[in-house]
Amino acid sequence: xxxxxxxxxxxxxxxxxxxxxxxxxxxxxxxxxxxxxxxxxxxxxxxxxxxxxxxxxxxxxxxxxxxxxxxxxxxxxxxxxxxxxxxxxxxxxxxxxxxxxxxxxxxxxxxxxxxxxxxxxxxxxxxxxxxxxxxxxxxxxxxxxxxxxxxxxxxxxxxxxxxxxxxxxxxxxxxxxxxxxxxxxxxxxxxxxxxxxxxxxxxxxxxxxxxxxxxxxxxxxxxxxxxxxxxxxxxxxxxxxxxxxxxxxxxxxxxxxxxxxxxxxxxxxxxxxxxxxxxxxxxxxxxxxxxxxxxxxxxxxxxxxxxxxxxxxxxxxxxxxxxxxxxxxxxxxxxxxxxxxxx
Amino acid sequence: xxxxxxxxxxxxxxxxxxxxxxxxxxxxxxxxxxxxxxxxxxxxxxxxxxxxxxxxxxxxxxxxxxxxxxxxxxxxxxxxxxxxxxxxxxxxxxxxxxxxxxxxxxxxxxxxxxxxxxxxxxxxxxxxxxxxxxxxxxxxxxxxxxxxxxxxxxxxxxxxxxxxxxxxxxxxxxxxxxxxxxxxxxxxxxxxxxxxxxxxxxxxxxxxxxxxxxxxxxxxxxxxxxxxxxxxxxxxxxxxxxxxxxxxxxxxxxxxxxxxxxxxxxxxxxxxxxxxxxxxxxxxxxxxxxxxxxxxxxxxxxxxxxxxxxxxxxxxxxxxxxxxxxxxxxxxxxxxxxxxxxxxxxxxxxxxxxxxxxxxxxxxxxxxxxxxxxxxxxxxxxxxxxxxxxxxxxxxxxxxxxxxxxxxxxxxxxxxxxxxxxxxxxxxxxxxxxxxxxxxxxxxxxxxxxxxxxxxxxxxxxxxxxxxxxxxxxxxxxxxxxxxxxxxxxxxxxxxxxxxxxxxxxxxxxxxxxxxxxxxxxxxxxxxxxxxxxxxxxxxxxxxxxxxxxxxxxxxxxxxxxxxxxxxxxxxxxxxxxxxxxxxxxxxxxxxxxxxxxxxxxxxxxxxxxxxx
Numbered sequence: 001x002x003x004x005x006x007x008x009x010x011x012x013x014x015x016x017x018x019x020x021x022x023x024x025x026x027x028x029x030x031x032x033x034x035x036x037x038x039x040x041x042x043x044x045x046x047x048x049x050x051x052x053x054x055x056x057x058x059x060x061x062x063x064x065x066x067x068x069x070x071x072x073x074x075x076x077x078x079x080x081x082x083x084x085x086x087x088x089x090x091x092x093x094x095x096x097x098x099x100x101x102x103x104x105x106x107x108x109x110x111x112x113x114x115x116x117x118x119x120x121x122x123x124x125x126x127x128x129x130x131x132x133x134x135x136x137x138x139x140x141x142x143x144x145x146x147x148x149x150x151x152x153x154x155x156x157x158x159x160x161x162x163x164x165x166x167x168x169x170x171x172x173x174x175x176x177x178x179x180x181x182x183x184x185x186x187x188x189x190x191x192x193x194x195x196x197x198x199x200x201x202x203x204x205x206x207x208x209x210x211x212x213x214x215x216x217x218x219x220x221x222x223x224x225x226x227x228x229x230x231x232x233x234x235x236x237x238x239x240x241x242x243x244x245x246x247x248x249x250x251x252x253x254x255x256x257x258x259x260x261x262x263x264x265x266x267x268x269x270x271x272x273x274x275x276x277x278x279x280x281x282x283x284x285x286x287x288x289x290x291x292x293x294x295x296x297x298x299x300x301x302x303x304x305x306x307x308x309x310x311x312x313x314x315x316x317x318x319x320x321x322x323x324x325x326x327x328x329x330x331x332x333x334x335x336x337x338x339x340x341x342x343x
Numbered sequence: 344x345x346x347x348x349x350x351x352x353x354x355x356x357x358x359x360x361x362x363x364x365x366x367x368x369x370x371x372x373x374x375x376x377x378x379x380x381x382x383x384x385x386x387x388x389x390x391x392x393x394x395x396x397x398x399x400x401x402x403x404x405x406x407x408x409x410x411x412x413x414x415x416x417x418x419x420x421x422x423x424x425x426x427x428x429x430x431x432x433x434x435x436x437x438x439x440x441x442x443x444x445x446x447x448x449x450x451x452x453x454x455x456x457x458x459x460x461x462x463x464x465x466x467x468x469x470x471x472x473x474x475x476x477x478x479x480x481x482x483x484x485x486x487x488x489x490x491x492x493x494x495x496x497x498x499x500x501x502x503x504x505x506x507x508x509x510x511x512x513x514x515x516x517x518x519x520x521x522x523x524x525x526x527x528x529x530x531x532x533x534x535x536x537x538x539x540x541x542x543x544x545x546x547x548x549x550x551x552x553x554x555x556x557x558x559x560x561x562x563x564x565x566x567x568x569x570x571x572x573x574x575x576x577x578x579x580x581x582x583x584x585x586x587x588x589x590x591x592x593x594x595x596x597x598x599x600x601x602x603x604x605x606x607x608x609x610x611x612x613x614x615x616x617x618x619x620x621x622x623x624x625x626x627x628x629x630x631x632x633x634x635x636x637x638x639x640x641x642x643x644x645x646x647x648x649x650x651x652x653x654x655x656x657x658x659x660x661x662x663x664x665x666x667x668x669x670x671x672x673x674x675x676x677x678x679x680x681x682x683x684x685x686x687x688x689x690x691x692x693x694x695x696x697x698x699x700x701x702x703x704x705x706x707x708x709x710x711x712x713x714x715x716x717x718x719x720x721x722x723x724x725x726x727x728x729x730x731x732x733x734x735x736x737x738x739x740x741x742x743x744x745x746x747x748x749x750x751x752x753x754x755x756x757x758x759x760x761x762x763x764x765x766x767x768x769x770x771x772x773x774x775x776x777x778x779x780x781x782x783x784x785x786x787x788x789x790x791x792x793x794x795x796x797x798x799x800x801x802x803x804x805x806x807x808x809x810x811x812x813x814x815x816x817x818x819x820x821x822x823x824x825x826x827x828x829x830x831x832x833x834x835x836x837x838x839x840x841x842x843x844x845x846x847x848x849x850x851x852x853x854x855x856x857x858x859x860x861x862x863x864x865x866x867x868x869x870x871x872x873x874x875x876x877x878x879x880x881x882x883x884x885x886x887x888x889x890x891x892x893x894x895x896x897x898x899x900x901x902x903x904x905x906x907x908x909x910x911x912x913x914x915x916x917x918x919x920x921x922x923x924x925x926x927x928x929x930x931x932x933x934x935x936x937x938x939x940x941x942x943x944x945x946x947x948x949x950x951x952x953x954x955x956x
Contacts, residue, residue, distance in 0.1 A: 047791075049789075054630075065798055072796045075798065076799075077656055083630065092788050116619040116623065315612075321578075321635030325576060327605050330573065330603065342562045
């Protein structure tokens, strides 16, 4: 019997969203992220041509080669993904940006750019594939490695970790989430929501390195993640309000978040009533979860979208990179006037 | 030795329209406006003039000098002595006065101690600045600014600038602000009338009106570069402040709203974005160039150091972008407010691994305009970073320069292909040499064709952009890029060659902002009995004309403002069969080149080399 291929709203199969075969280690957390990205883009019905992938250097930054073959990609320099994306974002602002980075790329060499790309509010999804180590150089500590972590050739990590969600919050991001390569359902819903946001959306994905940093006690290991994950909400994404199936949700147990493109994120209360629109509460949550050894995941913070960097400039609606030459060169008369003014 | 009679005030005859005036003030006192009025007034009298601001890396309180050299003959390079000193700074007055020669003139504020200048016949003109200021009511915060306007009137009157020229200059300077123009002119006129009534002219320097300099304008190289870029269709500029490159982008910011409203929508067609550092500036410019925008950044040496990795990435991913390097003195932080030509070697092969870049070297502000638009064309045509190498002297000083000419060719977008054209290729690959000229076709984001996308990477890649560690593939890729850039030479500006009046055995070679001093040196050498042809190199890699010039002279003296003679080193490598014909004359102290120093050095070496022949 012939198997029917499922198609999305554009008539494309999930296969149309695949990338090259991954060359990362089998079981690498990053492969789970690649899979969820292609699934999310496919389910949203975005044409692959309407997405570009920008990355830095490291295992994480190699991964854009492994999803969305039909999207433009740029695997740039270590730490410079945010600035490369900033420039590219002006070429055609209708093309959505997936920025892929790692903890070495973002929390160390590119930390300054990370903070500034948030401050500029470049419209993009900024995914950190955070494995708490440098893996492509074979297992050194990163700035998100936990204090006291022991690595084979490194000994004991003396320094405390940076929390990239906290850094994103302080820099003024309007969408901050944390998820886990071991919780793909939540990850996919968050990626979809981030892609529906017009502004910078930061997702810190704890993504284990199975080769160098997957011992049970490591903050970024599968086993630590599975044992300690404490989702702050149950997350369901709906492309359109009319698709929402609220009969599954009990009155007073959920919160709706409307995203800019009209899609809706439904956040189901889990333990306590967490308010993701309260930045102080978000900072408290991150502080407490580290202190008390639990792994808070979900939509940590969300606020009304701020003006994007493109909206701060008075630019034409059509893509800047399609403006024809006659629209780019001022007139002969204007140059004559300049010559006169400089006499 | 060097005949500098045209500069020296010996004898009794009048010296007309040949004078070097140094105005010595304290920075932050508002002397820039006063100085520019004097400068512009000379220009409006039809006299070829240069104005060089020698300033400290400081905002307020340190000494600063503005040196105006008027020369109807067109010798407007720096000279090492002054004819007229206007002394307004007590702390430097004694030293400032020491640059005067016999017959020199010292204007000094009479509340400052009159300097002693033994063994020289100097004409002193005390200026009662404080006393004159008592005659007028000036807001307290404008006192020092207006004191400067007084010397404009006094010096102007004594040297012979007509009152109506000063008035017209003021009106031009304060266009649209008649009240400001009037209050400034009142002070200038107070000084002017004081001098007319009280100063008996004893010196021999006279300024006389000449026919209008109709083909000329007054502007600085940075402003010209910014305008040239905007006329070149610049769409994106990411930058970070650094002296002396900042004013290039600031000029662009000033002009973008006026010049770059899209005629169809009335919206802006150019984005100028200040970012967090030069790494970001280069990276964002690269990202914009990759996305299909005409992209440029502007910086100086330390910024280039930070941009290096990104520029290597642009080179290897074949992404167009333009980088202006307005040079200052290095290494390290160096002398941030002084001029140099020391970045040439660094830039030519900037980046690790095999790289080689195209460099345009403007020598006049008018060329800064031209290379502004041309650099964007060449970058897109050859899909590579293009450097425009300017310097502080050219970039920040105001020059009498030829009017800007409208670009004489349409904007060149190179081999960017959109949906329809892409469909016409059977087997397109981003790095495939379809035409055999080494230049591949490129698609950019937003292209809706299923075949358009490719993966850009700084790692080894094949013709389709796929990752590859195959040695053959690597060497083919790099050879093709080399071949591509071999073709660029035909699109680069030819050198400027000025022949000696008689057959010349030797050549003198320069680049960039030393042009005026080199021309004067060429004429000085002729007066000293040495005929030399002069060539100004305007681009690297060098073309056939450069090679032929070198080949056709027994000896070529390469004159430049750096320690090691970088241009000479590069030419010796590129044109190695004639490397023995290339002799270096270089110095670095942060000041613009002088003709006298150049001529003396060529003369001395020539004497030596002549003997050895």
